[in-house]
Amino acid sequence: MAVHHISDINSPYLAPYQQVRDRDALGPDGRPGLFIGESAVVIGAMLRAGVDVLSILTSDRHAERAVAMVDEARGFRSHMPDPQVLLVADDILDATVGFNIHRGFLAVGRRPTQRTVREVVPPHGQDALLLVVEEINNIDNIGQLFRNAAAFGCNAVILSPGCHDPLYRKSLRVSCGCALHVPYARSDAWNADLQYLRDDEGFALLGATGGGEKTLREVAEQLARPQAQPRRIAVIMGAEFTGLCVDTLAACTARVKIPMAVGVDSLNVGVAAGVFLSRLTEQ
CATH class of the missing domain: 3.30.1330.30 (Ribosomal protein L30/S12)
Structure with a gap:
């Protein structure tokens, strides 16, 4: 040396x-x-x-x-x-x-070689958990999301085209370096890639939204029941105040909410992702 x-x-x-x-x-x-x-x-x-x-x-x-x-x-x-x-x-x-x-x-x-969505998705026949991130451009939040992904065993993180660079110095520091250990890919065809995950790869796309028809607890209990097929879940998170776009919500298998106290309508995206991933992996 x-x-x-x-x-x-x-x-x-x-x-x-x-x-x-x-x-x-x-x-x-x-x-x-x-x-x-x-x-x-x-x-x-x-x-x-x-x-x-x-x-x-x-x-x-x-x-x-x-x-x-x-x-x-x-x-x-x-x-x-x-x-x-x-x-x-x-x-x-x-x-x-x-x-x-x-x-x-x-x-x-x-910089590591950029990987594609298809390269980071685990093969058919395997249980898998993805964190899918839409238009998160806050440097701290992108780091926190990668730290959550590592903490709860996500197989990969999928970023929309407008997400911040996870290897930006401060984002990487917030993630404690987890962005180097959790595989990730940046989509260049967002709607098509969501459809690919759902229809070709068999993922349940769970869109996190305050207007969800189901609670996180209900969806987690449903997914925890014995199934003949592999348990393949993609949790989709958007920015706290703008949320997921209309097309993304339409692509979701389920639109899911975290029940909150009266007068509170949202959580920081890093906190919300941690709640989702913790609940979905504790079964």
Whole structure:
């Protein structure tokens, strides 16, 4: 493993980390083919997920921990090179990225190959649980949804075309790196892909909506009964205030609500997804 002690802020080793927020604002175009991981938790997830991590940037104070992170993950990376460890003084670290890195670690990795909806859906004949996400463009919510998907054993996450990038630095941090471990695909034909999941792959499409005809408890109890066919469920979540679009609701096998107290008509999408997935997986 190469460890570099860097004292020059203009070092080419630091180029991928220059002005992180400005490049984040450009989305994937800000650093084509690459993404930034922030925090030791996320970088550990990057290393264990088999991401091609090019380098880890941290303070001189964290040198021992940075080296240990790479060493501990080596069993997951048998055919991959170690990332370079870049060590700088705290003032150079903050000046390079453009803000105070109070979490102490950044890393640059190559983006995994984009997968299609058909590639991430488990084969026929198997039980499966999908989290299907429509037009969620809040960076925190997209991270929370991936963390929920990991916590409740979803086989994959399906994103609509307008969803935020789950590998955006803050979204990835909120997900605790789960977006690197839960398979996902971004749909490029939303209505057709919903129909494919329902008609070709045999998924029950459960649309989460405050106007649902059935409660979550009713649907969960119905799906928990013994069945001759595999239990294949896709939970569809939309933004809290706009909800699911008309065409998506029309494609659903069931429109499902979470009963709430009088005067409360919605939950944050991350909270609602957690309630849905917990109830559907506890049987």
